[in-house]
Amino acid sequence: MKAVILAGGFGTRLSEETVSRPKPMIEIGGKPILWHIMNIYGVYGINEFIIAAGYKAEVIKEYFLDFYAINNDITVDLNTGNTTIHNNGNQPKWKIHIVDTGLYTQTGGRLKRLKGWLEKEETFLFTYGDGVADIDINTLLKFHKAHNKLVTVTGVHTPERFGRIAFEGDQITSFHEKPEHAEGWINGGYCVLNSKVFDYIENDETIWERSPMERLASEGQLFGYRHSGFWSCMDTLKEKNFLEELWNSGKAPWKVW
Template identity: 30%
Template sequence: MKAVVMAGGEGTRLRPMTASQPKPLLPVVNRPIMEHVLRLLCRHGMTETVVTVEFLAPLIRNYFGDGEDFGVSLTYSAEETPLGTAGSVRKAERELGGDSFLVISGDALTDVDLGEMVRFHKDHGALVTVGLARVPNPLEFGITIVGDDGRVERFLEKPTWGQVFTDTVNTGIYVMEPEVFEHVPPGQVVDWSADVLPELLAKSAPVYGWVGRGYWEDVGTLDSYFNAQVDMLARRIDLPIDGFEVSPGVWIGEGADVDPAAILHGPLYVGDHARVEARAELREHTVVGSNALVKSGAFLHRTVLHSNVYVGRGANLRGCVIGRNTDVMRG
């Protein structure tokens, strides 16, 4: 089965980090979110993928190329203007070859069993299967009610607490039959959850909901972005961490130089070719990006450094994210 990775969003709630790089390229434990998504697809045998791009599209193309380095084959479908979640996939219809396909966001972190979701879809003869997750606070998402047979009965976008009647939310992961494009006019702004799915329900089309048992995080805010780092380091997500686990919870990337006199309290990660000098202290839930330099006497706790960051002597960083190519001087 082919997959569509939606990677055209601007990620406005994560600015300024997303002002000069697309949200799918934001690193979670030193690898872009979309790279984690492609690895998950590959794990479940979905190696032919169409990537929909719009905002800062050349950066995504330049990083992932044709996908060979990531074990997949990538083609790209570019939007001149945003077409919405359904409109963007409709534009890529030709690349999907008229077969069933899976849609997944390139900027959400998950380890759900996509193979199980596909089997559910086929077993129930669905036109659309909606991937659902249980969350403690559903206010930010569209909630979904399903019947005992798994058929979707109702959607409600962005509910108030008085309207919350379930904790299952739409993850934006779908398995679909090509006939769904009959409900998506080409070249128009169309959204799956706001436009297409309500229309299908009104017509009693076979739309089913599948509740995944794994991890799912939207990564739409700074808090959720940081939580994703913590969850990866705590191994709450069944996704690989690149590098070597030199002691419990302490991961060191290829070519990294950590002085034996540096103080490390995991879980933490030091990226490829990064350098941590003597008497620097890295505390829990810290990520040091590739080619970063942490000077002697610096203190980092619950801090994420992107690539090529310089942290000066005696700097004290707590609970922060430092964007790429940034110098943090003494203080």
């Protein structure tokens, strides 16, 4: 199974950090938050990733192009220019597809641009490149298979500036993007999607969290997996510093690997 990670936005709320790199490449504990997210999936045997890049896509490409050399010992023969990389055996067995989905493409448009990278009728994982959680991916997948609908969204609790989802049992009956005043469950990413969702996305301007998810909810195709454990995004410098403090304390809840 593949995991799709959105990593193409401008990250304007973190402009202090995103002048020279995309938000998913901002480091927590010396590693990009993208690396942390991939490790959350990796511990459950998810080893193939599709990164939907956009803003400063070259930074993501350079990181993974150099990953093998930087994370192993190397020998450089300055006389011949030959380089030998000594595999220490501790590298993740990941296959990573980095796809440039456009500079100004919206979230739904980025997802639809990946259609050719995913098989027809395929189920895949999908999340945002700025959120970490101590989520059990196996339990999430079992939940998705049990209801046999097109989409599962992981619901989490957090402050009111995020979009709200309303439940009836496990079915999501409505989805509202960022109301001014509300409390309850929100979309925390870590979704499971069937490739039929591409039919709900019109073009590059489509915002996934609006008309596609609202339509899926109205048709009874959107279910929510309630995650009551740790979850945090990294939208602001305050949130970035919070995650850094947790990591440095040695008690980062999302470190499940």
